[in-house]
Amino acid sequence: MAMEITQFLLSAQSPDANVRTEAETNLTRFQEQNLPSFLLSLSVELAHNEKPIESRRLAGIVLKNSLDAKDAVRKEHLVQQWMAIDISIKSQIKDLLLRTLGSVATEARHTSAQVIAKIASIEIPKKQWPELIGCLLNNMTQQDKPAGLKQATLETLGYVCEEISHEDLVQDEVNAVLTAVVQGMNLAEHSPEVRLAAARALYNALDFAQTNFENEMERNYIMKMVCETAISKEVEIRQAAFECLVSIASTYYEKLEPYMQALFELTSNAVKGDEEAAALQAIEFWSSICDEEIELQEYESTESGDSGPPHSRFIEKALSSLVPMLLETLLKQEEDQDQDDSIWNLSMAGGTCLGLVARTVGDAIVPLVMPFVEANILKPDWRCREAATYAFGSILEGPSIEKLSPLVQAGLDFLLKAMKDENNHVRDTTAWTLSRIFELLHSPAGGISVISSENIQQILGVLLESINDTPNVAEKVCGAIYYLCQGYFEAGQASSVLTPFLTNIITQLIRTADRTDGGDSKLRSSAYETLNEVVRCSYIVETSPIIEQLLPVIMNKLGQTLELQIVSSDDREKQGDLQASLCGVIQVIIQKLSSTDETRPIILRASDQIMALFLRVFACRSSTVHEEAMLAIGSLAYACGPKFENYMGEFYRYLEMGLQNFEEYQVCSITVGVVGDICRALDDKVLQFCDGIMKHLLNDLGSNELHRSVKPHIFSCFGDIALAIGEHFERYVIYAVQAMQQAAAVCAQLDANDEELMEYGNHLRRTIFEAYSGILQGFKDSKPDVMLPYASHLLQFIEVVFLDRQRDESVTKAAVAVMGDLADALGPNTKLLFRDRGFYIEFLGECLQSDDESIKETATWTQGMIGRVMVS
Numbered sequence: 001m002a003m004e005i006t007q008f009l010l011s012a013q014s015p016d017a018n019v020r021t022e023a024e025t026n027l028t029r030f031q032e033q034n035l036p037s038f039l040l041s042l043s044v045e046l047a048h049n050e051k052p053i054e055s056r057r058l059a060g061i062v063l064k065n066s067l068d069a070k071d072a073v074r075k076e077h078l079v080q081q082w083m084a085i086d087i088s089i090k091s092q093i094k095d096l097l098l099r100t101l102g103s104v105a106t107e108a109r110h111t112s113a114q115v116i117a118k119i120a121s122i123e124i125p126k127k128q129w130p131e132l133i134g135c136l137l138n139n140m141t142q143q144d145k146p147a148g149l150k151q152a153t154l155e156t157l158g159y160v161c162e163e164i165s166h167e168d169l170v171q172d173e174v175n176a177v178l179t180a181v182v183q184g185m186n187l188a189e190h191s192p193e194v195r196l197a198a199a200r201a202l203y204n205a206l207d208f209a210q211t212n213f214e215n216e217m218e219r220n221y222i223m224k225m226v227c228e229t230a231i232s233k234e235v236e237i238r239q240a241a242f243e244c245l246v247s248i249a250s251t252y253y254e255k256l257e258p259y260m261q262a263l264f265e266l267t268s269n270a271v272k273g274d275e276e277a278a279a280l281q282a283i284e285f286w287s288s289i290c291d292e293e294i295e296l297q298e299y300e301s302t303e304s305g306d307s308g309p310p311h312s313r314f315i316e317k318a319l320s321s322l323v324p325m326l327l328e329t330l331l332k333q334e335e336d337q338d339q340d341d342s343i344w345n346l347s348m349a350g351g352t353c354l355g356l357v358a359r360t361v362g363d364a365i366v367p368l369v370m371p372f373v374e375a376n377i378l379k380p381d382w383r384c385r386e387a388a389t390y391a392f393g394s395i396l397e398g399p400s401i402e403k404l405s406p407l408v409q410a411g412l413d414f415l416l417k418a419m420k421d422e423n424n425h426v427r428d429t430t431a432w433t434l435s436r437i438f439e440l441l442h443s444p445a446g447g448i449s450v451i452s453s454e455n456i457q458q459i460l461g462v463l464l465e466s467i468n469d470t471p472n473v474a475e476k477v478c479g480a481i482y483y484l485c486q487g488y489f490e491a492g493q494a495s496s497v498l499t500p501f502l503t504n505i506i507t508q509l510i511r512t513a514d515r516t517d518g519g520d521s522k523l524r525s526s527a528y529e530t531l532n533e534v535v536r537c538s539y540i541v542e543t544s545p546i547i548e549q550l551l552p553v554i555m556n557k558l559g560q561t562l563e564l565q566i567v568s569s570d571d572r573e574k575q576g577d578l579q580a581s582l583c584g585v586i587q588v589i590i591q592k593l594s595s596t597d598e599t600r601p602i603i604l605r606a607s608d609q610i611m612a613l614f615l616r617v618f619a620c621r622s623s624t625v626h627e628e629a630m631l632a633i634g635s636l637a638y639a640c641g642p643k644f645e646n647y648m649g650e651f652y653r654y655l656e657m658g659l660q661n662f663e664e665y666q667v668c669s670i671t672v673g674v675v676g677d678i679c680r681a682l683d684d685k686v687l688q689f690c691d692g693i694m695k696h697l698l699n700d701l702g703s704n705e706l707h708r709s710v711k712p713h714i715f716s717c718f719g720d721i722a723l724a725i726g727e728h729f730e731r732y733v734i735y736a737v738q739a740m741q742q743a744a745a746v747c748a749q750l751d752a753n754d755e756e757l758m759e760y761g762n763h764l765r766r767t768i769f770e771a772y773s774g775i776l777q778g779f780k781d782s783k784p785d786v787m788l789p790y791a792s793h794l795l796q797f798i799e800v801v802f803l804d805r806q807r808d809e810s811v812t813k814a815a816v817a818v819m820g821d822l823a824d825a826l827g828p829n830t831k832l833l834f835r836d837r838g839f840y841i842e843f844l845g846e847c848l849q850s851d852d853e854s855i856k857e858t859a860t861w862t863q864g865m866i867g868r869v870m871v872s
Contacts (some may be wrong), residue, residue: 003053003782004041004071005030005041005045005059006045006052006055007023008023008026008027008030009023009027009045009054009055009058009062010023010052010054010055011023011060012024012052012058013774014428015321017582020354022222022643027062031066035066035081035085035091036085036086037068039063039066039085039089039093039567040062040089040092040093040096042060042062042066043059043063043092043096043097044096044106045059046059046060046063046096046097046100046111046112047096047097047099047100047103047108047112049103049104049105051286053105053107056105056107056758057107057108057111060107060108060111060112060114060115063111063115064111064114064118066081066082067079067082067115067118067119067122068079068118068121070770073704073705076448077288079122081120081127082119082122087621093119094119094132095114097112097115097116097119098112098116098135100112101113101116101139101149101152101153101156102146102149102152103148103152103395104148106117106148107150107760109148109151109155110152110155112152112156112157113152113155113156113159116132116156116159116160117156117159117160117162117163118163120132120163120164121160121163122162122678123169124160124164124168124169125165130492132160132642133160133169133173133176133177135154136153136157136160137176137177137180139153139485140153140154140183140184141180144555145662147190147191147193147194148193150184150190150194150197150633151191151193151194151196151197152197153621154180154181154184154194154197154198154200154201155200156199157177157180157181157200157201157205158181158197158200158202158203158204158205159204161177161201161204161207161208161308162204166207166208166210166839169208171211174208174209174211174212175212177205177450178208178209178222180207180220181198181201182198182202182203182222182225183659184197184198184201185198185199185202185225185226185228185229185241186225186670187228187229187232190232192232192233192237194853195229195232195237196234196237196240197237198432199226199229199237199240199241199243199244200240200243201303202226202244203243203247205242206244206247206248206252207251209222213252213255217253219255219552222851223248223259225633226241226245226248227259227262227263227266228245229241229244230242230245230266230270230278231266235274235275235278235716238270238274238275238277238278239277239278239281242270242278242281242282242284242285243281245266245267245281245285246265246281246284246285246288247810249288249289249292250288250291251283253289253292254310254312255314256314257312258312260312260317260318263285264318264321264322266282267282267283267285267286268282268321268325271283271315271326271328271329271346271350272325276346279346280316280344280345280346280349283326283329283346283349283350283353284349284353286315286326286353286357287349287352288688289314289315289359290315290353290356290359290360291356293311293313293314293315293360294356294359294360296309296311297311297360313348315357315360315361316360316361316364319364319365319368320368322357322507323354323365323368323369324368326350326353326354326357326593327350327354327369327387327391328350329346329347329350329351330347330350330354330386330387330390330391331347331383331384331387332345332346332347332350333345333347333383333386333387333425334347334437335599347387347390351390351391351393351394352394354369354391354394354395355394355395355397358394358395358396358397358398358399359397360398361398362398362399362400362675363399363400365398365399365404366399366403366404366407369392370407372388372391373388373391373392374385374388375388377389377414382423382425382426383422384672385418385421385423385426386423386425386426386429389415389418389426389429389430389433390429390433392411392433393429393432393433393436393437396408396433396436396440396441396869397440401441401448404441405441405448405450407614407841408437408441409450412450412459415430415433415434415437416434416458416459416462416560418430419431419434419462419463419465419466424470424472424473426774427466427469427473428472428473428476428530430477431466431476431477431479431480432474432476434463434480435476435479435480435482435483437450438450438451438480438483438484438486438487439483439486442483442484442487443487443492444488444491444494444495445488445489445492445494451484451487453497456497456498456501457501459484460481460504460505463477463480463481464504464505467481467508467509467512471515471517471522471523474512474515474523475522475523475526478509478512478523478526478527478529478530479526479530481505481509481530481534482526482529482530482533482658485498485505485530485533485534485536485537485538486533486537487537488537488538488539489536489537492538492539493653495538495539496539496541496542498538498539499538499539499542499543502534502538502543503546505534506531506534506546506550509527509528509530509531510553511533512524512527512529513528513531513581521577521578522575522591523550524577524578524581524739524809525577525581528581528582528584529581530586531585532584532585532588533852535547535550535585535588535589535592536588536591536592538592540592540593540595540596540599544593544598544602547592547593548593548599548602550589551586551589551593551606552606554582554585554586554589555606555609555610555613557582557584557741558579558582558583558586558593558613558617559613559616561578561579561582562616562620563616568846575620576620578625579617579620579628579629580628581628583614583617583628583629583631583632583815584628584631584632586632587628587632587635589632590603590610590632590635590636590639591639593639593676594635594638600639603636603639603640604639604640607636607640607643607647608646610636611633611636611651614629614632614633614636615650615651615654616810617629618654626658626661626664626667626670627666627667627670630658630667630670630674631670631673631674633674633677634670634673634674634677634678635677637674637677637678637679637680637681637682638677638681640681641681642682642685644678644681644682645682645685648682648686648689650677652689652692654694655671655674655675655678655689655693656692657698658670658671658674659672659675659693659697660696660699662703662705662706662707663698665706665707665709665710668700668706668710669709669710669713672697672700672710672713672714672717673713673717675693675697675717675720675721676717676720679717679720679721679723679725680720680724682724682860683724683725684724684725684726684728686721686725687725687728690721690725690728690732693721694721694732694735694736697714697717697718698735698736698739700714700812701714701739701743702739709760711743711764712760712763712764712766712767713767715740715743715764715767715770716771716774718732718736718740718771718774718775719770719771719773720774721774721777722736722771722774722775722777722778722779723774723777724778725778726778726779726781727778727779727782727783727786729775729778729779730779730783730786733775733786733787734770736775737775737790740768740771740772741790741793741797743764743768744765744768744793744797744800746764747761747764747765747768748800752806758806762807762808762810762811765807765811765815766808766810766811766814768797769798769811769814769817769818770814770818772794772821772822773814773817773818775787776818776822776824776825776826777821777825779825780824780825784826784827784829785826785829787822787825787826788826788829791822791826791829791830792833794818794822795819795822795834795837795840796837798815798818798819798840798843799817799837799839802815802839802842802843803839807854809852809855812847812850812855813852813854813855813858816843816844816847816855816858816859816862817858819840819843819862819865820858820861820862820864820865822864823865823866823868823869824865825861827869827872828869828872830869831869831870831872834866834869834870835870840866844859844863844866848860848863
């Protein structure tokens with residue numbers, strides 16, 4: 001039975017907070033006491049043309065939010081609630097929603113379309129509401145139906161296609177949907193509103209059209225309608241049609257050959273003369289083609305034989321016309337685009353596409369772009385100089401080092417001088433281009449570099465002067481310094497060329513981080529990230545005194561943040577961001593100085609002060625700071641080793657808080673990692689804290705609220721704890737192994753077609769094996785028999801993984817390693833188990849043939865361990 005709720009819905013939008021709160025309370029009470037009646041009442045409100053649009057709007061929003069949520073656990077709860085409602089009430093709600101599609105109010109039609117799709121996403125995969133598609137198609141096939149109803153129906157079909165999988169519909173339904181949608185794009189028959197809805201619906205329905213794209217006649221018809229729609233009078237419709245072409249380029253690349261000439265002309269005309277919204281999508285079409293061809297080339301280079309998907313080389317064939325078209329777009333900059341990195345316009349899209357073309361065709365792009373660079377780089381108009389620099393920077397990835405190196409060597413001087421160009425745009429793009437050069441053509445460890453001991457002083461001189469430029473240029477300069485230093489990472493003594501400049505670089509970066517003219521904190525973050533890279537990549541043999549001096553400077557800055565006056569939430573956020581950056585710098589300093597025995601004492605001497613500071617930071621209660629401070633503490637534990645026990649008394653409560661932080665799951669995940677660091681640092685001295693830690697870890701595994709990505713890390717952590725406390729892990733083993741067995745069962749049920757889920761499954765399986773390895777090694781010298789009852793299940797799990805041909809190499813390695821650990825720890829007790837499960841022979845044989853040396857090595861060791869058992 002529906003109830004009159006108009007007044008509640010209107011009052012819930014009242015400017016008076018008291019009226020609003022009371023109305024929200026009444027609505028919540030109604031929802032909790034009688035959900036079916038509540039949802040029915042909302043549907044009646046939404047469908048009722050005499051009701052105020054404000055109450056109908058809110059009714060639709062509440063209805064939609066009662067069926068769907070971003071959080072997976074909440075969403076599942078809402079689905080179950082809907083499924084439990086009596087079928088007759090659900091039918092009434094659905095009928096009301098379908099009737100609302102014909103409402104005179106556009107907003108009500110739109111909301112109803114969204115709600116129908118949400119219900120469809122629940123019911124259609126369960127083979128319920130079979131009449132929905134037929135009912136919607138009926139709206140399209142009857143001539144006398146109003147345009148508003150057709151527009152709303154097409155919108156609904158689009159949303160439904162977005163919500164469900166193509167496997168949920170039979171082919172006849174797919175054909176009927178596509179026919180209705182494509183015919184809805186017909187200029188002669190329909191209003192602009194209907195054609196726009198049809199084009200947008202087609203975008204969502206394209207995934208369903210595989211069979212139709214296999215049929216030449218049907219494919220020709222779809223392509224003809226999309227191409228005709230792309231030259232409509234209305235720009236929104238043209239944009240929607242080009243969006244369809246972008247999707248077709250990536251979904252049906254191998255079917256495009258017959259249409260490419262027409263598509264080039266269509267996109268070329270749009271790029272040259274259409275309004276920006278349509279022109280951007282026309283460029284995106286070519287970016288999509290590049291993405292497909294780059295992927296095909298990667299496939300060709302890794303797979304032998306020619307059984308892969310066809311590679312039509314569209315970019316190569318269109319190159320001589322495509323590149324000039326893209327170069328023209330670079331001259332269409334906006335006056336203020338250098339001030340805002342989020343701006344997306346023709347010149348940005350053109351440059352991005354040009355970069356993808358360079359990656360697709362390599363050397364062949366260089367002779368097509370360099371004349372444009374040379375013709376424009378010296379022109380008085382800043383747009384020409386900026387476009388020339390942007391073009392050059394865009395083609396640095398793709399062509400060979402041999403092709404690019406002479407051009408970069410010749411142009412480097414020019415670019416350094418251009419850092420003094422009178423125009424801010426030009427300086428901004430020049431700094432970006434320099435950072436690209438240092439990222440892609442500077443790797444002393446790999447034997448290539450445009451930087452030498454002869455020019456490094458000039459380069460750094462220019463960069464350290466330009467870091468004082470406007471904030472947007474300074475940020476790009478930070479990027480250039482970042483990549484310049486990164487090139488020296490693991491370059492050994494070659495990196496000593498940086499040492500004379502290190503103090504000046506660090507001083508300038510700290511000064512830049514302190515600037516107040518940056519508006520947002522972007523420049524400060526860039527400066528600190530660059531500082532981290534400078535420390536990480538420096539030559540520790542020479543630079544430890546400089547880094548030692550930097551530590552108290554950064555600690556002092558972190559201490560000052562604790563004294564900041566916090567008045568607003570904005571102040572709190574700024575304080576949190578700054579603390580996070582500074583904790584990040586301290587972490588890198590700890591890692592660098594603890595990387596050699598000679599410099600580790602520096603950290604040990606400062607550790608009391610560092611830890612005291614971190615504990616004060618934790619009291620600030622900000623999640624971003626918690627993440628960075630936790631990571632830094634993990635590094636400190638590694639550096640301190642057993643001495644870290646001194647800090648556990650005070651730190652333990654923050655560790656517990658981190659392990660219980662389900663809402664900010666990244667904090668929880670990092671804290672789990674820190675537990676591992678502490679175990680490695682303290683060994684059996686961690687035992688006194690293990691009851692509490694294990695309780696929290698097991699609670700985390702049993703929670704539906706905690707994000708699933710944390711759970712694999714917990715299994716790894718079990719292994720770390722077992723290795724640290726050895727035989728004392730016995731009191732936890734039954735609970736830990738039970739959780740591991742449950743997780744192993746979950747792995748077997750994952751959908752093999754869901755790439756993201758399979759990646760998660762591989763991570764989960766690998767960490768389960770790592771946990772078993774840690775536990776087996778922990779018991780090996782004292783109580784190996786504790787693991788005997790679980791050995792059979794473990795081997796069974798390994799066999800299931802062995803039979804899965806989709807498994808990841810890291811899973812293979814972990815599975816083979818744990819077989820070796822099983823044989824090593826339990827010895828002759830495993831002889832019968834291995835004899836009964838002969839799969840291991842084939843598994844080891846496969847691994848011994850692997851191209852991966854580490855898998856081969858692990859398999860050889862495991863073969864030795866099992867061999868020893870079998871002859872015992």
